[in-house]
Amino acid sequence: MALPPPDPQFVLRGTSAAVHTLHFSCGGPEPDIPLLFSGSENGLIHVWNLKTHRVDTALDGHGRKSVCCVETMGGKDRLLSQGRDQRICLWDLAEGRTSVTDSVFTEHVGFCRCSLLKVAQGRWLMAMAARSLEEVQILELPSKTSVCTLKPEVGAKLGMPMCLKLWQLNCDSQPVLLAGYEDGSVVLWNVSMGKVLSQLICHQEPVMSLDFDAEKAKGISGSSEKVLSIWSLNEQQNLQVYKTHELVNAGISDITIRPDKKILATAGWDHRIRIFGWKKLKPLAVLDYHTASVHCVSFSDHSNPRERLLAAGSKDQRISVWSIYAQT
């Protein structure tokens, strides 16, 4: 007997603008307060206290231009935010400060979210869409030195990069970048050599979002059409389509796989959040709460599995937080 889908555990209101990006920071030990960072269309980054469900701080660093990406860099004291004012800001939030310590001028006018990967203690690689239409630039942070620029070959006609994911199999292996482009293809780049390892056309429309499971070498991408595409990476570093899943309503804004790789969540333009099992893409639940297009989904990084949460931000200016499949 199937249960009806759960209601959100709580709903965060108060951003007064569409929510474009979410990031949890709950991994710290007690008495650290679990936090949720949200970036909105009015340029503000809200720091939500998940115990009181209220905004602790609001950060204004992007000149009222929409914030499209927030990530923490090793703990909740250092925050990276990307805005449509063509800047990526690095924040220092320790001890109640709210200052921008550094910024990178990306000159990118699109919507591509940057991707962070920790390569060593205190060193990160960041992939971001660069000024020129089809290029992706890899920077090392915090030094801001350019590692390489990934340029597709002339005539490839990939269009803008739409979504990026930097990953490495383990600490010793080479970092690689998965990039989804406007023409619907996903490209695997070797970062150190700046070369294309593999390219796969997954969709007919632009790839809106992708996520990758490094252990199983399997990834999933969503687009503005009705198809979710699951692809795998074989030993020769080649991408192959593994499976596709057809949806009823077109348009996926965001896809994210839970850190334990058991389930994944998709944020849809049809106002719904869908949960699937990662192993076989079995549809598990349809969470119908929002009244406008859902822009982002994010899983929390709680160390206690029972406290794990899923947050979704939508155009209707609300963030819904769900506790789903937390027992497994």
Place this chain on the structure above:
Amino acid sequence: VCFIPGGLDCSISFVSHVLGKVCVHGRQKEILGVLVPHLTDLTKSDCIWQRICWRLVECVPDRWMEAVVLGFVQGAPGADVLSRLLGNLVVKNKKAQFVVTQKMLLLQYGHTTAVLQNLLGYLSLDSLRRPLLLRVLQELLETWSSSSAVKHSPAEQQLYISKAILICLSHLKEPEIESCRQELLTSMMEGVKCHLDSSLPQLRRLGMVVAESISLKINTEGPVLKFEYEEDDETRELKSLLVQAPPFCVVPSLPDDDRSEKAGAALPLVPESAEKPHTAAPEMPDEELEAELDSDDDLTPYDMPEERELKVKAPVYIRDCIEVLTGSQSEDVDKWEATVKALESLVRKNPAATREVSVELAKILLHLEEKTCIEGFVELRQRAQVAVLTTDPIPVAKYLTSQFYSLNYSLRQRMDILDVLVLAAQELSCPKFHEKAKHSGAQKPCIQLLPGSDSSKDWRRIVDERIKSKTRRFNTGQSRVELAPHPNEFNSVAGHFFFPLIQHFDRPLTTFDLLGEDHLVLGRLVHTLAILMYLAVNTVAVTAMGKALLEFVWALRFHTDSYVRQGLLSCISSLLLSVPTERMLADMTEELLETQSWLGDVLEKDPDGDCRRLALQNLLLMENLKKKLEAVPS
């Protein structure tokens, strides 16, 4: 007549005389039917026979030359045969040249395409004759590009000239095209302008096809002129003329080779596919094992309802629709789309609410432009307009007809107004249950000749009624379902549709001059009036409408545009069919007589075939009416 080959030095001028005389008396087919095949065979390889044949035709006296040449051109099975038979006759003989280059191409237009191919192919086959080909092409192009020719010559002649131009083009070689490229370009530009100006779609298409072909020939590299038009048999035939078919068809010996190659290719495939099942089989048990190991089933799915497509809700009230369409919230394009799709049914379901805001709705719809890409936007808008007009006819008709004559509307909008009026009139005048599927663009109704069938139906009805009144019925059998009578809704509003349209046609505005440039809209207006007249049968206003229409037609009867004339003639037909005969005779006798003489004139002298046909139908209708009146005992 058989020729005896020999080494005799004979004079064949006698034979030429005989041939000429026979041809001029009209017996070309018989004599040339025998002569031409013989000569074809004999001249195939024998030079002497060729020269004999040439002498034969050269010696035909001038007064009979035309008949002989015509006969040969029509009778020859191909251009090369014609070339062998006539030789350089056209170069040597002035009369023959005139016949071939001028008379058959420019003054006559009844010959078939094959004859044209013969003629022009003949001109192209010899270097002495090629200059004639070029001259012919120039003259044809001059005719094709002259605007008076396009306006006044019959469609069949224009088709003939177009075909001739295309065949000429197909024969031209590169250096020749180079030499006359400039002239070709100029004539093409002028000609295409005249053709596109015409109101008849067939002429427009002809112009487009020929212009495209000319452009293809003169621009071998670079962009080529391309028009959008519907392909049909005529255009396909025309385009096929541009390509020269080779004189011999080489029988391809390739199919055999192909088949053997394919057979060879099939063989290596078979062992491959046989291998595949082997490799597939061991994979299967592995997959099954994996499935069993999958302990993903600890995640129980929640109840997921049947997925529905996300639909934007259309507004339910008419006033809401008005708000959405006037774009106060221009952001919500989904809602706008949903409103446009739902509007017609909403209007029809809420007649009372519509009547309150009918003129405003009509105004919005007239100015509504396509905001997003909806399929069938034009039809949706038109159907909504028709719905509004039929729900509240009088004020909306008043609005629309006044806008027809206002400043600052595009021609397309004015023609849309006419279409909407016609569709609404059709709907109002038809009985309700009879609702046929509304297709946009109602064309004029077919005018059928009813030779006396009206009167036959009448007497039957009278007899039936008499019988019914005089017999007692004991048992009524199953009664047929009879069409319930319904008040004719068009009755009260016909005048409102008709008279405002006819009022201001001779008053030009700055942007709109019906009697001047905008003769296309005038043509459409005339056709619309004809349909409204036809639909007004059995209404009270029909006689007044008829009288006004007759005056209107009289004023415009000499218009130069054939589309307008066709419209005027269909107005007369509608009039004759709709206005009751008694009223016609009582009020309009003199005008009818004048119209009859005009119709006779049109029948004899009008260059357009359709106009003549319509005039004939109208005269027959008038005859029938006269007979009907004479038949009824006064």
